[in-house]
Amino acid sequence: xxxxxxxxxxxxxxxxxxxxxxxxxxxxxxxxxxxxxxxxxxxxxxxxxxxxxxxxxxxxxxxxxxxxxxxxxxxxxxxxxxxxxxxxxxxxxxxxxxxxxxxxxxxxxxxxxxxxxxxxxxxxxxxxxxxxxxxxxxxxxxxxxxxxxxxxxxxxxxxxxxxxxxxxxxxxxxxxxxxxxxxxxxxxxxxxxxxxxxxxxxxxxxxxxxxxxxxxxxxxxxxxxxxxxxxxxxxxxxxxxxxxxxxxxxxxxxxxxxxxxxxxxxxxxxxxxxxxxxxxxxxxxx
Amino acid sequence: xxxxxxxxxxxxxxxxxxxxxxxxxxxxxxxxxxxxxxxxxxxxxxxxxxxxxxxxxxxxxxxxxxxxxxxxxxxxxxxxxxxxxxxxxxxxxxxxxxxxxxxxxxxxxxxxxxxxxxxxxxxxxxxxxxxxxxxxxxxxxxxxxxxxxxxxxxxxxxxxxxxxxxxxxxxxxxxxxxxxxxxxxxxxxxxxxxxxxxxxxxxxxxxxxxxxxxxxxxxxxxxxxxxx
Numbered sequence: 001x002x003x004x005x006x007x008x009x010x011x012x013x014x015x016x017x018x019x020x021x022x023x024x025x026x027x028x029x030x031x032x033x034x035x036x037x038x039x040x041x042x043x044x045x046x047x048x049x050x051x052x053x054x055x056x057x058x059x060x061x062x063x064x065x066x067x068x069x070x071x072x073x074x075x076x077x078x079x080x081x082x083x084x085x086x087x088x089x090x091x092x093x094x095x096x097x098x099x100x101x102x103x104x105x106x107x108x109x110x111x112x113x114x115x116x117x118x119x120x121x122x123x124x125x126x127x128x129x130x131x132x133x134x135x136x137x138x139x140x141x142x143x144x145x146x147x148x149x150x151x152x153x154x155x156x157x158x159x160x161x162x163x164x165x166x167x168x169x170x171x172x173x174x175x176x177x178x179x180x181x182x183x184x185x186x187x188x189x190x191x192x193x194x195x196x197x198x199x200x201x202x203x204x205x206x207x208x209x210x211x212x213x214x215x216x217x218x219x220x221x222x223x224x225x226x227x228x229x230x231x232x233x234x235x236x237x238x239x240x241x242x243x244x245x246x247x248x249x250x251x252x253x254x255x256x257x258x259x260x261x262x263x264x265x266x267x268x269x270x271x272x273x274x275x276x277x278x279x280x281x282x283x284x285x286x
Numbered sequence: 287x288x289x290x291x292x293x294x295x296x297x298x299x300x301x302x303x304x305x306x307x308x309x310x311x312x313x314x315x316x317x318x319x320x321x322x323x324x325x326x327x328x329x330x331x332x333x334x335x336x337x338x339x340x341x342x343x344x345x346x347x348x349x350x351x352x353x354x355x356x357x358x359x360x361x362x363x364x365x366x367x368x369x370x371x372x373x374x375x376x377x378x379x380x381x382x383x384x385x386x387x388x389x390x391x392x393x394x395x396x397x398x399x400x401x402x403x404x405x406x407x408x409x410x411x412x413x414x415x416x417x418x419x420x421x422x423x424x425x426x427x428x429x430x431x432x433x434x435x436x437x438x439x440x441x442x443x444x445x446x447x448x449x450x451x452x453x454x455x456x457x458x459x460x461x462x463x464x465x466x467x468x469x470x471x472x473x474x475x476x477x478x479x480x481x482x483x484x485x486x487x488x489x490x491x492x493x494x495x496x497x498x499x500x501x502x503x504x505x506x507x508x509x510x511x512x513x514x
Binding site: 192193195196197198199200201202203204206207 | 335337357358361362363364365366367369375377388389392393394436440
């Protein structure tokens with residue numbers, strides 16, 4: 001059957017090459033879309049993880065009351081970290097961050113900063129809920145959490161995921177249509193062969209087998225070509241991005257390529273096999 | 287070997303191709319199927335191959351009831367039949383030998399057997415010297431002989447020939463009918479549909495005449511036209 005499929009590919013070389021090239025391009029675009037989508041999701045995730053809620057205590061709140069707020073905050077659930085920051089620590093950080101202003105506290109009558117509580121939430125979508133709960137707690141004067149930034153990051157993440165899925169679905173759909181049509185043409189070019197097979201008593205499996213294997217081989221060849229192109233392109237682009245845009249959190253090749261290639265190969269084989277099956281159906285039931 | 291019992295065939299378009307056809311063809315017979323275009327000859331042959339199923343009655347071929355045959359069993363029936371087509375149906379991109387071997391390969395014949403059997407079939411039809419040629423390099427008569435070799439290479443119990451001489455000159459047509467007669471001498475049942483009166487009249491074999499889907503004549507040593 002494998003020999004028949006290989007012979008079929010040889011006989012219809014041009015058609016097979018056209019189908020394989022088309023599928024390879026579609027798979028490359030789908031694989032590229034997956035990689036870009038994964039990187040954007042990673043970027044969004046990184047930004048999300050950096051967003052935190054800060055609650056500022058009134059100046060008269062004693063440490064024991066602050067500890068109670070900390071305990072209540074942890075008890076809310078959904079937080080990944082919660083720590084109390086004394087006004088002295090806050091001032092030290094300020095001086096560290098703005099070194100040119102290191103001498104400013106010396107001219108002030110005292111430390112003007114309040115004690116605070118810093119909270120990181122496990123799921124960024126719950127940040128608003130945690131902030132409101134913190135605001136309602138005894139002794140908390142104000143809460144800051146960069147609502148707009150968080151909301152935009154969450155919206156961006158969702159948009160990236162949805163757009164990635166839609167783009168991939170569209171491209172896979174296009175690839176399937178192209179493959180079905182090219183395989184249908186290949187089958188049409190060999191309809192006499194199929195007719196003779198059926199008339200001399202070849203079993204349906206024998207008639208379909210070589211065509212299905214052909215589709216599978218074309219899918220595998222296309223996936224292989226797309227694998228080489230995608231891997232090479234990602235290695236080059238990721239290295240360049242790391243060098244010229246160090247603040248951009250680009251996924252390491254080992255973290256994204258295995259999944260992208262698994263998707264690409266699955267699509268290639270399924271589309272090759274499925275395309276052959278659909279292409280054959282018309283002639284074998286006609 | 288072949289038994290039609292009250293067979294009717296009506297196509298979904300409403301055309302009644304055969305009605306009340308009852309006939310028996312015994313093993314080893316040579317039968318001409320004659321009649322005008324549209325009389326039901328092709329439908330008769332299609333029913334034997336299970337390409338079509340009867341609307342009424344029973345068609346039994348080599349013990350199998352075609353009407354009740356499950357789809358999965360059809361290939362097994364067809365392997366016992368050899369078919370010759372008016373338009374040859376040879377694969378243009380394969381040699382003569384490959385075209386003949388095709389029928390064996392697609393029916394799962396042991397590869398060791400294929401070479402000798404192809405050689406035997408080509409020798410039987412006198413085409414062994416052209417084994418490596420492509421069909422395009424052959425005359426019509428030669429192409430039909432290759433088609434005949436492909437039909438007999440599976441050693442079928444029945445050879446069906448649908449207008450096998452329709453595209454041939456008289457000399458080539460006579461060669462094909464002689465080959466069919468020689469194959470019949472080895473015990474193979476041969477059923478030939480034809481419009482060629484000369485061949486029928488020279489050979490004087492059993493003639494079944496169809497007209498408007500009914501058998502109007504069945505003679506043991508008949509002529510193309512009924513004798514009045």
